[in-house]
Amino acid sequence: MRLTRTLKAAAAAAVLVAAAACGSSGSGNGSSSGGLNPPDLKQPSELGKTEGRVNLIAWAGYVEDGSNDPKVNWVSDFEKQTGCQVSSKVAASSDEMVKLMKTGEYDAVSASGDASLRLIASGDAAPVNTDLVPNYKDVFAGLKNGSWNSVDGQMYGIPHGRGANLLMYNTDKVRPAPTSWAAVFDDAPKHKGHVTAYDSPIYIADAALYLKATRPELKIKDPYALDQKQFDAAVDLLKKQNASIGEYWSDYLKEVSAFKSGDSVVGTTWQVIASLAADEGAKVKAFVPKEGSTGWSDTWMVSSKAKHPNCAYKWLDWIVSPKVNAQVAEYFGEAPANSKACALTSDKNFCTTYHASDEDYWKRIAFWNTPIEQCLDGRTDVKCVPYAKWVQAWTEIKG
Known part of the structure; x- marks a missing residue:
């Protein structure tokens, strides 16, 4: 069961709805998801020309363009800088995210652990080349190679945040x-x-x-x-x-x-x-x-059938960039994934309150996963x- 986790994000969703999400297992750096044998899909070795648009599935509060609150907008600058026009659909549940990803109409999704594991197993999510996401290097170590976002050391997404x-x-x-x-x-x-x-x-x-x-x-x-x-x-x-x-x-x-x-x-x-x-x-x-x-940890994953994979990769790098990741974390109510985001939050105590950089704290958390x-x-x-x-x-x- 998963909801948006802030007052503002709830308003963005129009109504507060329960959402079936079952995030991730283990705590911090994880081994592969035992018994999981995903299809042999290839990750891109380089990015090509951006396609001019990207279609996203997200939790309410993750893809804000100012339409819900003029002061909350990290989409417009992305569009200006990349030329990728963003189209997003707010999903009410992980089940809905999985169903939508199977249509092949969406390029990326902000998956919680139950959805991520299913998407990996079914071949609907492609392995991600983290070298093509420059900001990945600054993601907290405890969010990398988790049992909910990787298999045998291969990442299938870019960590977004945790709680x-x-x-x-x-x-x-x-x-x-x-x-x-x-x-x-x-x-x-x-x-x-x-x-x-x-x-x-x-x-x-x-x-x-x-x-x-x-x-x-x-x-x-x-x-x-x-x-x-x-x-x-x-x-x-x-x-x-x-x-x-x-x-x-x-x-x-x-x-x-x-x-x-x-x-x-x-x-x-x-x-x-x-x-x-x-x-x-x-x-x-x-x-x-x-x-x-x-607890939970969300991951941005790229569809194996993405029609706009280059713009999708640009989005993955954007959403985990320090400034944007700080904005999303405060708006949504979770610890940011990027270690440099904490210096950029408007509330200077935010990351302390949410234990963002306290890896010993997160080692005590068994992140949601799909049984x-x-x-x-x-x-x-x-x-x-x-x-x-x-x-x-x-x-x-x-x-």
Whole structure:
């Protein structure tokens, strides 16, 4: 489940909608996606003449041309400098992104981890020659060669940004201050009716991450690589949690409101939500618990059927350039990918708040990924539960 993550980006989307996205596995530099054998596609060795246009699929807030807010525009300068006219479509979900990419009508997409892995496996995304993207050299090391954006050391896109799923609590009503995800799992009955959780099948990974730390006998290595026994344990934990849930959230403005009113006192959140809630007077704190956390990382990928590949490469380099990447990160509410972007944010504390350059912080984050039968943790003696089964289970969990 994925939404735009700032107030302004939400306005750009016209309505706040839930979006199915299940980003990435592992933390920081990753190995290849275990068991994934993508088609043998060739990356370009050099760029040719630009084609005069580029067609993009993006999350709301990623491709802004001033039409939503005259002060928010990084498209017009791109068009002037490259001669590539931008046409973009805002996608509501990763499923929609995958479907649109299969049409061959789009040149590039800002894919989250579930979409990126599917696009790589199906051959709809082409391997990317990072030498043709000069600004790639300044991308934080922890975003390169991840299990969600590369296979066997071959990058399939250019990292855009990243964020963590945090535990937020009301400092007046939740005492002592929690240190663990136990606050929303084993200890959830203490706040029955006032616990909130992210409304998405990928939230099963949050339960798996907690079980990885608290039930070592399950031998969970990767919260996105669950055999049937491990998966059943995570589902059972979430079914127990359901009795204490007041609301599953997908509209983050509603989560801000719920924490302000006291309807919610503990649950999952994003940094942008925590900041908004605090700014509006809610007595909240948010942090990564001792078990670590899940999170997202988005990647700009080029279609293997791109009609305007040269303009697509120009866009990849533009969107990850320091100034533009800083603008997008602040507007959207995530840590930028380019290490030089932090010096250019309007809020000089922005990158500190979002832990942009703190690689030790990101090593604690298991980025969203797509569960597949070929276990992403490298096991070959069992089959893992694929994402379609996660979707079915989520319906059962919520009742």
